[in-house]
Amino acid sequence: MLQPMIMIGCGGSGQKAVRYVRDSVKRHLEHRGWTGDFPKAWQFIAVDTLTTQEDPSIPFLPNNDYVSVPLKFNTYQGLSQAIDAKFGVDINPKAFRDLQGWRPNPSQVTVPLMAGAGQLRAVGRTAGVLALQDHVANRLKFAFTQCTAGGPELAEVSKHLGVNVPPGTPVPDPITIVVGSMAGGRSEEHT
Secondary structure, three states: OOOOEEEEEEHHHHHHHHHHHHHHHHHHHHHOOOOOOOOOOEEEEEEEOOOOOOOOOOOOOOHHHEEEOOOOOOOHHHHHHHHHHHOOOOOOHHHHHHOOOOOOOHHHOOOOHHHOOOOEHHHHHHHHHHHOOOHHHHHHHHHHHHHHHOHHHHHHHHHHOOOOOOOOOOOOOOEEEEEOOOOOOEOOOOO
16 A cells, blocks of 8 residues: 655745645646545645745645644734743743744844745744644644545555555555755844
8 A cells, every 4th residue: 555644844945845746646646547536645734924825836735734823923023922921931941941042033023924934934933833732733633634544545546556455454654744945044043
């Protein structure tokens, strides 16, 4: 049986890569005569600060596969205040220490979060601190559930593509791939 897979694209370059790969897989399946839905056991997820997917030259992911991390915050200043309130030195000293030194100074970030992180990786990471705890975590849990639930369908896709699947073959654990950019964003730290 083919392997279940979860591919997660982080940031602008990562989400574009995931969209491109998903589209390529979809076209390959269509070329091989697959007429069913896109296999549930192959999950493609994008996580970004933008509220919508950019670059329409690459087919968009289904809406539930695109996770915007700024949540309700329009500005980095508001996001930073929410993180300080949730992980303050008196509330969670270890988390407070872990969040010091790498986050940009709120007075130096002027880009609206809904317009992206302004190519500042630390802004995207900061937005992810809150979103990863629930919004992103829930989507990832759902992805793992879909990989397991999509086993019978994946067996059919596998057979359709010429992969032998003996009866009773268990659904393998999914391969998880995280894609991001090494060159995108600005690498300097703001304190």
